[in-house]
Amino acid sequence: MPLQWLFLIVLAIATLGYVMGRRRALAAAHHDRRRLHSLPSYYGANAGLKAFVPAFLFAVIWLLVQPLVVTNTVSNMLGADVIPDTSSRGLVMSEVRRAADGLDAAVAQGFITKDRARSADADLNEVTESLKSAGQIITSELTRPILNAAQRYRAMTGAGASIMSGLVILIALAGALWGIWQAKAEFRARNVVEQGIRALLIAAASIAILTTLGIVLSLIFNTIEFFRLYPAADFFLGLNWAPSFSGRGGSSDLGVLPLLWGTLYISLVALSVAVPIGLFAAVYLSEYASPRARGIAKPLLEILAGIPTIVYGLFALLTVGPLLMQVFGEDGLGWMQAGTAVMTAGLVMGIMLIPFVSSLSDDIINAVPQAMRDGSYGLGATQSETIRQVVLPAALPGIVGAILLAASRAIGETMIVVLGAGAAARLSLNPFDAMTTVTAKIVSQLTGDADFASPEALVAFALGMTLFVITLALNVFALYVVRKYREQYE
Known part of the structure; x- marks a missing residue:
C-alpha cells in the first residue's frame, strides 16, 4: 500500500x-x-x-x-x-x-x-x-x-x-x-490531551538536538576512519593539497593548511566589507533616518539576504572579476592574473553579508532603552557622543553576535567561492591570487564516482569536522568576550 x-x-x-x-x-x-x-x-x-x-x-x-x-x-x-x-x-x-x-x-x-x-x-x-x-x-x-x-x-x-x-x-x-x-x-480528558501535546512539543524541540548529535557523530566516525588510512600529522601540518584517486591515497597530499588559509582569508576580506558598511547602515537606520526613509531603506537592504548565493557567484564571475581585472589586471596595475581571486569572492561575499550585520545590529540598537539616551542628552552629550559612548557599548554584545553570525555564514559559503575565488589551494598573502576554501573542497571530493573507502573521499568528513571545531571555537570565544564585557559594563 x-x-x-x-x-x-x-x-x-x-x-x-x-x-x-x-x-x-x-x-x-x-x-x-x-x-x-x-x-x-x-x-x-x-x-x-x-x-x-x-x-x-x-x-x-x-x-x-x-x-x-x-x-x-x-x-x-x-x-x-x-x-x-x-x-x-x-x-x-x-x-x-x-x-x-x-x-x-x-x-x-x-x-x-x-x-x-x-x-x-x-x-x-x-x-x-x-x-x-x-x-x-x-x-x-x-x-x-x-x-x-x-x-x-x-x-x-x-x-x-x-x-x-x-x-x-x-x-x-x-x-x-x-x-x-x-x-x-x-x-480527565483535558489533562491527558495537554500532557500529550506537551510531549509532542518536547519531541519537536528535541529533533534539533538529535539532528545536531547525528551530524556530529557521523563526522566523528568517518573522521576516525580517515585518520586510520591517512596520518593525522600530514593532514593538519601538510602544506600541499593534491588529492589523487589513483592508488587509493598512496600518491595524495591532503594537507589542510592551504584550505584553512583560503577559508579564513576570504572570510576576513568579506567581513572587512560587511561589518563597517552593515554597522554604519544600522546606526543610520536606527538613530538618524526618518521613519519614512527607514521604511524604504531597510526592506531594500534586506532584499540582499533573499538573493540565492548562486546568483552572487555569477555576479562575482561575470561582473566583479572582469571589473577588478580592468583595474588590477595586466591592463592596469598588473597585480591580478585572472578574474577569480580572493578579492573577487571576498567583495561579493561581503555584499551578501551586509543584511546579516545591518538588520541584526539595527534590531539590537533599537532594543537599547530610550532612558539611556535621554540620560546622556540630559548630561549635555550630543547625539553622536550618545551613540558612540552609550548606545553602541550597550548594544555591543548583540553586535558581536551579529558579526559572529556573518562570520559563520562566510566560513560556510560555497558557491561564491567556487565561481569567484577559483580552485587553487595555496598559501599566499596576495589577495589577487586564486584560492579555495574547505567547503569548496568538500563538494569536489564528494562529487563524481568516488570510492568512499578511500582517503580522498573520507577526507571530506575530516574537513567538515575541522570546520565544525573552528566554528565552535569562534562561538566560545565570542561568548567569552560578551560575558567579560557585560561584567565590566554592569
Whole structure:
C-alpha cells in the first residue's frame, strides 16, 4: 500500500475517533456539558491523538529499521565471491537495489510478468532486456547472484510494506477504540490531551538536538576512519593539497593548511566589507533616518539576504572579476592574473553579508532603552557622543553576535567561492591570487564516482569536522568576550 494511502487511512481513523469520542462523552453526560470534566472537544482529541500518534511513530520507526534489516539480510546471502571485502559491500548493494527497482518498473510497465520476476530460474538475458525496455540503466552485467539478491530484496521489501500497513492500521484502530472507551463524564480528558501535546512539543524541540548529535557523530566516525588510512600529522601540518584517486591515497597530499588559509582569508576580506558598511547602515537606520526613509531603506537592504548565493557567484564571475581585472589586471596595475581571486569572492561575499550585520545590529540598537539616551542628552552629550559612548557599548554584545553570525555564514559559503575565488589551494598573502576554501573542497571530493573507502573521499568528513571545531571555537570565544564585557559594563 502506498504511504500516501496509509497516511490518509490513519488520518480518517483518527478523525472518526475524534467524532465518536466527542459524541460518546456528550451521550455519557446526557448532552449536559456541565457534567463533563472537560470540554467535549478534549474527549474527541484524546481519541484522535491515541489513534494517530502511536500509528505514526510506529510507521516512522519501521521505515527506519526495515531498510537496515533487509540490506543486512540480503548482503549476508551473497558470498565472498560477490562481496570480497567490506569496502565493496555498498557498491554491490547499490547494484542490488537498482536491479530490484528495475524489476518493479518492468513489472509495472508489463515488460515482464510477476511470476518471471520472482522466479529463481529466470533467464538473465530476458530479465536484462526487460530492464532495458523499462528504461532502467544497467551499469554492469547482471549476474545470477545479483538477480537472486534483487529478487530477495524485492520480496522482503514488499512483505515488510504489507506487514507495516496492517500493523499501522491495527494500532490506529486500537488507539481510537481505547480513546472512545475512555470518553466518560469523569475522565480527565483535558489533562491527558495537554500532557500529550506537551510531549509532542518536547519531541519537536528535541529533533534539533538529535539532528545536531547525528551530524556530529557521523563526522566523528568517518573522521576516525580517515585518520586510520591517512596520518593525522600530514593532514593538519601538510602544506600541499593534491588529492589523487589513483592508488587509493598512496600518491595524495591532503594537507589542510592551504584550505584553512583560503577559508579564513576570504572570510576576513568579506567581513572587512560587511561589518563597517552593515554597522554604519544600522546606526543610520536606527538613530538618524526618518521613519519614512527607514521604511524604504531597510526592506531594500534586506532584499540582499533573499538573493540565492548562486546568483552572487555569477555576479562575482561575470561582473566583479572582469571589473577588478580592468583595474588590477595586466591592463592596469598588473597585480591580478585572472578574474577569480580572493578579492573577487571576498567583495561579493561581503555584499551578501551586509543584511546579516545591518538588520541584526539595527534590531539590537533599537532594543537599547530610550532612558539611556535621554540620560546622556540630559548630561549635555550630543547625539553622536550618545551613540558612540552609550548606545553602541550597550548594544555591543548583540553586535558581536551579529558579526559572529556573518562570520559563520562566510566560513560556510560555497558557491561564491567556487565561481569567484577559483580552485587553487595555496598559501599566499596576495589577495589577487586564486584560492579555495574547505567547503569548496568538500563538494569536489564528494562529487563524481568516488570510492568512499578511500582517503580522498573520507577526507571530506575530516574537513567538515575541522570546520565544525573552528566554528565552535569562534562561538566560545565570542561568548567569552560578551560575558567579560557585560561584567565590566554592569
